[in-house]
Amino acid sequence: MTDLLRVLRTQHQDILSALGQHLSISLISLLIAAVIAIPLAIYLRRYRRVAGVVLQITGVMQTIPSLALLGFLIPFVGIGTLPAIIALVVYAVMPIFQNTYTGFTTIDPSLEEAASAFGLSRFHRLTRIELPLAMPLIVSGLRIAMVMIIGTATLAALIGAGGLGTYILLGIQNNDNSLLLIGAILSAVLALIFSALIQWLGKLSFRKIIYIFAAILVLFAGWGAYAVISRPAPTITIAGKLGSEPEILINMYKDLIQQDHPRQKVVLKRNFGTTTFLYKALKAGQIDIYPEFTGTVMESLVKVKNYGHDPQKIYRQGKTLLKQQDNLDYLSPMHYQNGYALVVSKAFAKKYHLKTIDDLKAVQNKVKAGFDLDFYQQKDGYPGVRKAYNLKFGKVSSMQSSLRYKAIASGEVNLVDGYTTDPQIQKYHLVALKDNRKFFPPYQGAPLVRNKTLKQHPGLKRSLNKLKGKITDKDMQKMNYQVTFQHQKAATVARNYLIKHGLLVK
Structure with a gap:
């Protein structure tokens, strides 16, 4: 809790900026997805075969791994917000289209017949009967899409679009629960707030919903125009x-x-x-x-x-x-x-006078090592070190990279792999042994x-x-x-x- 409060105190401006980025990316993506999916579903409600094909296509699009999609988009649309929004729209179209289509195709046909008998035009049948009846399912699709967008938008940080994903990824990398909690909690709160807002929106009349939707579109259009006009020099x-x-x-x-x-x-x-x-x-x-x-x-x-x-x-x-x-x-x-290093606890190094990797040979049966999964397997990791220095440690375990420093700090192991500039070496008072045979690249x-x-x-x-x-x-x-x-x-x-x-x- 102390670390969490310190991060909030020292980085509150950056956190608010990340929250704003996450919010804008999510809202823009939802609006674009809704503009594409809802009219398309309304149009295809009378063409069931075509609608089935569209459902299959959107379903397949959702199975594309998000990282692969982001990597694919970079050469075409660059980095930052645009590829993130495109990817999010791809994932959000399917639930909105599916729910909207289901909402319209499950309306009782007798109601349609009664509306025709009273002489209502297609437009009036759509706005006065079909849309109000389909609205609960449309709203449900929007809620599902919004929650999905807010969760997936955390990956936008990987391509320079910012957002709360920055704190989640840094928390995982540094094993820093305070950063992880900030990103995760704020993402969850955003999802809950917008789920509630969309549910409230579904209770309004169709006309009011159109007015609100139009106002949001105008707001974002104005914001986009301002961003283009005020864009700085090269x-x-x-x-x-x-x-x-x-x-x-x-x-x-x-x-x-x-x-x-x-x-x-x-x-x-x-x-x-x-x-x-x-x-x-x-x-x-x-x-x-x-x-x-x-x-x-x-x-x-x-x-x-x-x-x-x-x-x-x-x-x-x-x-x-x-x-x-x-x-x-x-x-x-x-x-x-910033290369590989074998890192030992200060007490272990002092007790056995360890300064180089070669020094480990005299105490190799006393070594309890914890290695990152990659380092444990790859040739320029533990297998190569063992061969180059003729070492055979007493006990070797593999673990997630974020856990190995905590393991050595708690005494569960006395040797881990690391990088020469890792700040955990200073934090936990560890010793990076000199690679005296120059094995590591x-x-x-x-x-x-x-x-x-x-x-x-x-x-x-x-x-x-x-x-x-x-x-x-x-x-x-x-x-x-x-x-x-x-x-x-x-x-x-x-x-x-x-x-x-x-x-x-x-």
């Missing part, structure tokens, strides 16, 4: 993956660029979920820069095997291959490496930039290369700790580092 868009470290780096990039070019507009897109999404967005020109690590470049982007362990050689090879493959420029790397971070962006902004490369050889493992670990556990703003932490090391004028 910008440099910098994105980062999920977590505190990428957010710190992209804020450093922004500060360095704007110090040298004060009039340059820079937009930050933080907390993208995966390398794949970011790389697609970079190639498509939806973003201009993002920080990437040499190991990831070799493993995932240019897909080179057996690339060795020489940091400089790996960087040069990755830089050359990225240029040849996608005409991207990989600028100078920083000093620190290098993971140096550097800006990955579109060649076109560098040509449009000639001074950009010089600004970003000020970080060349800067930031130690301890520096980054400390900054990650300040953001993750002390809940300081990443922008503030980044700026303080740059000022302290003479890279930024105060």
Whole structure:
């Protein structure tokens, strides 16, 4: 509860912003889905075969994994709000269409006949008899769609659209229940509020519903027009993956660029979920820069095997291959490496004088290890370490990555895998053992930039290369700790580092 209150106190503005983003994405998606599904269902109520085909198509669309759909949309419509809304509309159309169609096709035919006998036109039959009778099912479809939209909209954070999903994803990644609760509780509250509002809407007359619906459409149309008119001048868009470290780096990039070019507009897109999404967005020109690590470049982007362990050689090879493959420029790397590490408790290290991975050999039968599922299986993880150092630990368990640090802090295990800049190392007073045989591949971070962006902004490369050889493992670990556990703003932490090391004028 203390952590939760501290997050609410220090990040209330960001939380309100995320809530507003989630709300706007959800409402716009519901309105678009309703505009598509309700008229279509009304039109097809007399064409049952066609309606059956449409139902099957919308049903199939709902089975498409949301992450796959978002990844597919990026090259066509970019990143941010638009692909998120498209994906949400795809998922929301089916329940609205199905319920609306069912509502109309289950009306007693004798009522239709009576209306015709009284001489009512088609329009009047629709507005005075059919719609009021079908309204309970239409409202039910809207409620189902809204709850589905609010839940699925949490994934919008993965493509830079923001929303409450940012807090849920960060909470899972950092094993931070306070962030997780903020995202989950606010999402649930939103779903309950809008479910109640839609239920109340269903009790109003058809005319009042039309008036309210039209007013909302006008409001959003005006908002959209204002956003287009007030859109800033051409910008440099910098994105980062999920977590505190990428957010710190992209804020450093922004500060360095704007110090040298004060009039340059820079937009930050933080907390993208995966390398794949970011790389697609970079190639498509939806973003201009993002920080990437040499190991990831070799493993995932240019897909080179057996690339060795020489940091400089790996960087040069990755830089050359990225240029040849996608005409991207990989600028100078920083000093620190966010690579794998074997981490032990401070008491265990002190008792057995452990400083390097080689030192574990003397106490390997006393080791109780807890490894992330991937590290436990992959060749550059535990299997490779065991072979390279000739180790055989007494007990090895696999577990979710978010649990392993809590396991070592509670004494359930005394060794885990981690990354050299993890803030949990500082929080739980752990020791990262030195990889004295240099088994783990290098993971140096550097800006990955579109060649076109560098040509449009000639001074950009010089600004970003000020970080060349800067930031130690301890520096980054400390900054990650300040953001993750002390809940300081990443922008503030980044700026303080740059000022302290003479890279930024105060």
